[in-house]
Amino acid sequence: MLALRLTRSARPAVQLRRLLVAAxxxxxGFLLLGALGHALNHPDTPSVSALRLAWCAAPLAATVYxxxxxxxxDPATRPxxxxxxxxxxxxxxxxxxxxxxxxxxxxxxxxxxxVFLHLRGDLTGMPVDGAAADFLAAGRPLPLPAALTLxxxxxxxxxxxxxxxxxxxxxxxGASRMARVxxxxxxxxxxxxxxxxxxxxRFGSHLGGxxxxxxxxxxxxxxxxxxxxxxxxxxxTEEAGSPGTGTSPAAPPAAPLAPPSGLPWxxxxxxxxxxxxxxxxxxxxxSGTGGRAGALAGLAxxxxxxxxxxxxxxxxxxxxxxxxxxxxxxLLAGRALMTEAVxxxxxxxVVCAVISAAYAMTSLYDTDDPSVAPLTTLGTLLVxxxxxxxxxxxxxxxxxxxxxxxxxxxxxxxxxxxxxxAAAIRSAALVALFAPxxxxxxxxxxxxxxx
Amino acid sequence: xxxxxxxxVLWARGLQFRHADGSPGLSGVSLGVREGEILxxxxxxxxxxxxxxxxxxGLIPVHGGEVWFNSGPLHTLGPVARERLRRERFGWIDxxxxxxxxxxxxxxxxxxxxxxxxDRRRAKTAALEWLERLDVGDKARKHPGELVHAERQRVCIxxxxxxxxxxxxxxxxxxxxxxxxxxxVLRTLTTAARSHxxxxxxxxxxxxxxxxxxRTVSLLDGRRVRTVHLPPVAETAETEGRAACSLSA
Numbered sequence: 001m002l003a004l005r006l007t008r009s010a011r012p013a014v015q016l017r018r019l020l021v022a023a024x025x026x027x028x029g030f031l032l033l034g035a036l037g038h039a040l041n042h043p044d045t046p047s048v049s050a051l052r053l054a055w056c057a058a059p060l061a062a063t064v065y066x067x068x069x070x071x072x073x074d075p076a077t078r079p080x081x082x083x084x085x086x087x088x089x090x091x092x093x094x095x096x097x098x099x100x101x102x103x104x105x106x107x108x109x110x111x112x113x114x115v116f117l118h119l120r121g122d123l124t125g126m127p128v129d130g131a132a133a134d135f136l137a138a139g140r141p142l143p144l145p146a147a148l149t150l151x152x153x154x155x156x157x158x159x160x161x162x163x164x165x166x167x168x169x170x171x172x173x174g175a176s177r178m179a180r181v182x183x184x185x186x187x188x189x190x191x192x193x194x195x196x197x198x199x200x201x202r203f204g205s206h207l208g209g210x211x212x213x214x215x216x217x218x219x220x221x222x223x224x225x226x227x228x229x230x231x232x233x234x235x236x237t238e239e240a241g242s243p244g245t246g247t248s249p250a251a252p253p254a255a256p257l258a259p260p261s262g263l264p265w266x267x268x269x270x271x272x273x274x275x276x277x278x279x280x281x282x283x284x285x286x287s288g289t290g291g292r293a294g295a296l297a298g299l300a301x302x303x304x305x306x307x308x309x310x311x312x313x314x315x316x317x318x319x320x321x322x323x324x325x326x327x328x329x330x331l332l333a334g335r336a337l338m339t340e341a342v343x344x345x346x347x348x349x350v351v352c353a354v355i356s357a358a359y360a361m362t363s364l365y366d367t368d369d370p371s372v373a374p375l376t377t378l379g380t381l382l383v384x385x386x387x388x389x390x391x392x393x394x395x396x397x398x399x400x401x402x403x404x405x406x407x408x409x410x411x412x413x414x415x416x417x418x419x420x421x422a423a424a425i426r427s428a429a430l431v432a433l434f435a436p437x438x439x440x441x442x443x444x445x446x447x448x449x450x451x
Numbered sequence: 452x453x454x455x456x457x458x459x460v461l462w463a464r465g466l467q468f469r470h471a472d473g474s475p476g477l478s479g480v481s482l483g484v485r486e487g488e489i490l491x492x493x494x495x496x497x498x499x500x501x502x503x504x505x506x507x508x509g510l511i512p513v514h515g516g517e518v519w520f521n522s523g524p525l526h527t528l529g530p531v532a533r534e535r536l537r538r539e540r541f542g543w544i545d546x547x548x549x550x551x552x553x554x555x556x557x558x559x560x561x562x563x564x565x566x567x568x569x570d571r572r573r574a575k576t577a578a579l580e581w582l583e584r585l586d587v588g589d590k591a592r593k594h595p596g597e598l599v600h601a602e603r604q605r606v607c608i609x610x611x612x613x614x615x616x617x618x619x620x621x622x623x624x625x626x627x628x629x630x631x632x633x634x635x636v637l638r639t640l641t642t643a644a645r646s647h648x649x650x651x652x653x654x655x656x657x658x659x660x661x662x663x664x665x666r667t668v669s670l671l672d673g674r675r676v677r678t679v680h681l682p683p684v685a686e687t688a689e690t691e692g693r694a695a696c697s698l699s700a
Contacts, residue, residue, distance in 0.1 A: 328565035335553035408549035411510060412610075413538030414566050415531075 013396075017070045018104045020389050024063040025108025025154045026115070027382040031056045032150040033116045034375050040140045059379050060154065062354075062386035067105065067158040068165045069347070069393040071097045073400065077166075090168035098163040105155035113151055117142075259319075260341050263312025266349075270305025273298045274444055281448030295448075299360055302445050303353035306438070310349015315341035317433045321425070328414075333422040337429070340398045344430075347391040352434050354387045356442035363446040459483040460521060460650050461507060461618055467515030468502055468673075476502040477673045479516070484618070489641055489651040491664035499673040500654035501622050507652060508541050508620045509533035521617070538566060542616035542649075546623045548603035550595040550610075557582060557591040560609045567614060574613075581609040585639050601632035608636065612643055618650045625660065637663060 035056055039049035071077065077097035084090075120142070277298035315338050322334025337344070358380055406419060461484040468476035477499050484490050492500045505511045507518060509525055510533075518525040520536070528536065537543070542563075550559045557578045564574035582588045585605040587598075595603055604624065611619055621640065625633040641663050644651045653664060661667045669676050 325571050327568075327571065328562060331554065331558060331562075331565065332551070335551075339553040404549060405551050408545065409551065409562075410534075411537075411543050411545070412563055412566070413534055413536075413541065413543075414562075415534060415538070418566065 011075075014074060014076070017073065017389075017393060018100070021063075021067050021070050021101070021104040021158075022108035022111070024059075024066055024382060024386050024389075025105040025158070026111040027108075027378060028056065028059045028063045028154050029109040029112030029151050030116060031059055031375060031379055031382070032153060033112060033147060036143075036146055036150055037116075037120075040142075055379065059382040059386070060157065062383045062390075063105075063154060064158045064161045065350070066386040066390045066393070067101050068161050069390045069397070071101050071162040071166060073393050073397045074100065075400075076100070090166075094163055094166045094168060097166055098159040101162045102155045102159040105158045109151040109154055113147065116147075259315040259338075260311035260345065262308045262310070263316070266305045266307070266309025266312060268305070269301055269308060270441065273301030273303075273305055274441075276301060277445055277448045299357055299445060302360075302441060303357045306353040306356060306441060307346070307349040310347075310352065311342045311345030313433060313437070314345030314348060314430065317429050318426075321429050329418060329422055329425065332419070333425040333429070336402070336422070337426050343394055343398050343401075344391075347387065347394045348430065348434060351387045351391050352438040352441075354384050356438050356445060358384060359442035360445040458485055459519075460486045461652070462519040463507060463516065465516035466503065466506055466513055466518070468499075468506055468511070469514055470502075475673055477506065480670065480673070480675050481516075482668050482675065484650055484652060487645075487648045487650055488666060489644060489653060489664040491661040491667040492652060492654045492670060493656065493658065493661045493667050494670035494676075495656055497672075498670040500656075500670055502673075503670065504620045504622050504652060504654050508543060508618075509536055510543075538563070540617040542611035542614065542619040544607055544611045544619070544621040544624045546626045548595075548600065548607040550603060550606060552595055555592055555594050556587065556598070556606050559595065559606060560613050563610060563614045569614075577613045578609065581613045581643075582606065584643065585609050586635075601628055601636065604628065604632075604636055605639070608640055608643075612640075612647075612649070615647060616649060618652065619644060621651060621653045623654050623656065625655070625657075633660075 032053070035049060035052040038052055039046065042049065074097060077093050077100060083093075088096075275298075277295055280294035280298060318334045318337030318339075318341065320334075321337060322331050326334060361380075409419065410416065463483075464481045466477050466480040470476050480499070480503055482490075492503060494500055502511075506513045507525075509518075509528065512530075513526050516526070520540070525533070525536070550556075551562065554562065557575060560582055561571075561574040561578035564577060565571065569577075579588065579591055582591050585608060587602050587605050587609065590598055590602060590606075595606065598606065608621075608624065611621075624640065625636050628636060637660055640651070640653075643649070651664075653660070655661055
């Protein structure tokens with residue numbers, strides 16, 4: 001009930017995001033039902049229907065990804081001091097945001113069911129009754145349990161993902177802003193670096209970075225550990241700054257100093273993907289299912305590589321932006337990009353991966369039967385739309401996270417125009433780096449597929 | 452409209468302010484700040500100290516009355532002009548040290564200078580000099596997240612002092628600190644201000660801190676008062692109230 005009340009009284013932007021989640025859920029639900037319809041129509045070829053069902057995994061993943069991003073940005077379900085004092089702390093808030101997500105997705109699923117029944121001709125009284133009666137198995141009775149099971153997939157998966165992403169985690173304890181580690185014998189220790197005798201006795205190890213004049217070696221190590229430790233439990237979608245939504249301003253979110261570690265992996269996977277595609281096109285010549293499966297595997301690897309490399313590339317972009325004797329504008333733009341590398345870079349990498357994969361797919365599937373075309377188009381639109389919407393949502397989240405700093409800068413007398421210009425420079429730099437990269441990868445992966 | 456006296460760098464008359472929800476902020480505060488002095492604005496929590504400082508610094512537009520800075524009216528300026536004035540002539544210290552988390556300490560301290568368009572090297576020199584003076588020079592290359600609260604507050608003070616503002620507004624700069632840190636922070640702030648001739652308007656609820664200032668202006672419920680010592684609660688009144696709430700009575 002509280003979820004409903006909170007849902008009702010939200011700003012239009014938030015409602016729009018929730019409606020987009022509902023729309024994505026509706027699209028995915030419709031694709032799932034389409035697979036069911038195909039299975040009903042062709043009971044003799046279950047493998048083809050299973051393949052269609054498997055293809056629904058891509059829109060499903062995109063929808064869930066988007067739903068998690070929206071839930072994380074949702075101001076209604078953020079831990080609030082007032083509600084926390086009433087006992088509605090992070091744990092209940094997690095349940096609340098999962099419920100909100102389930103609500104939006106269930107709405108979408110219902111819409112999908114209505115449209116599906118309508119297009120089959122089961123529901124009448126609307127202009128396009130039974131327009132797609134042939135490939136949605138109009139003549140046969142719809143097995144209701146199967147349809148409901150398929151429709152519940154999106155809400156359940158999205159809610160579980162949201163709950164997992166927003167599950168309450170222990171905040172950093174007051175004074176020590178580093179991850180607490182258990183030392184030997186289970187004792188609490190403040191030093192994350194293990195002080196064995198060898199580590200201490202090694203020459204210059206306890207002099208820190210003072211001799212080098214730069215950051216202390218232990219500091220960099222600690223920050224990279226901190227970042228890694230927070231990233232892993234969240235399935236790689238969490239960043240260092242985001243648990244700071246409930247922290248007091250006395251403990252500012254620690255800016256991650258170390259670059260995200262995905263860049264080498266991403267590059268390697270990307271290269272392997274391109275190599276697989278090239279190899280398949282040389283040996284198979286695009287003939288047979290083996291060649292096509294190999295090409296798809298290569299494409300998937302390429303996309304994965306791009307998605308993995310996204311944060312690292314964003315960090316690199318920020319670093320280049322603030323490189324040589326920066327003024328206030330470039331400094332703010334570049335450093336913000338470096339800090340938000342994970343938050344912005346991951347959805348950005350996913351967008352690039354989706355775009356390049358879609359580009360390559362058009363060259364792979366240009367001579368297909370036309371009956372699949374509407375569903376394929378719907379799926380592609382869904383995945384692309386979800387990826388782009390996730391990117392925009394992540395940008396909104398970054399903006400929310402920086403609101404306090406922006407306020408302080410404005411109090412200092414920083415011109416609002418300068419801050420806007422910094423944001424514009426940031427976006428321009430990202431476009432300048434990622435657009436040619438995406439195009440190049442898309443061309444490279446389309447080259448062997450088209451041959 | 453009367454021109455203010457010449458020796459006042461900042462001068463306000465009959466300031467009125469009402470918050471957005473309609474609750475009263477200031478009702479007719481007049482004061483003058485002389486050049487180079489440290490003026491403490493005292494008063495308990497909720498007496499309008501922060502609102503007064505924000506009005507004087509041009510952070511919020513006043514609803515009535517006049518504010519003059521250096522013989523120029525501030526209350527008639529638009530938001531852009533006030534923003535430029537804040538950038539060029541004023542410094543501001545928050546109760547909480549709000550630093551830009553992705554910049555390191557010296558970049559944070561040099562940020563106002565960089566925003567003014569100062570040469571990077573000169574800005575860095577000034578920032579490092581002030582950080583050194585405030586005992587955080589050895590942390591200049593760290594990030595704000597690695598500093599403790601008092602150090603961050605000192606970085607904020609260095610950030611406010613580095614561009615050598617004409618007037619420095621400090622809104623309870625020591626409120627969340629322990630007394631040792633508090634004394635240190637305040638001593639550095641006042642010493643720096645006196646040695647560089649910076650006018651300081653310091654809001655504080657602590658009478659010990661107000662003793663460091665040249666002059667104290669006391670506020671109570673949005674009005675300027677001579678003293679904030681409230682009359683002691685009458686014994687009879689207290690016992691009456693207690694009796695009324697008591698279950699045994």
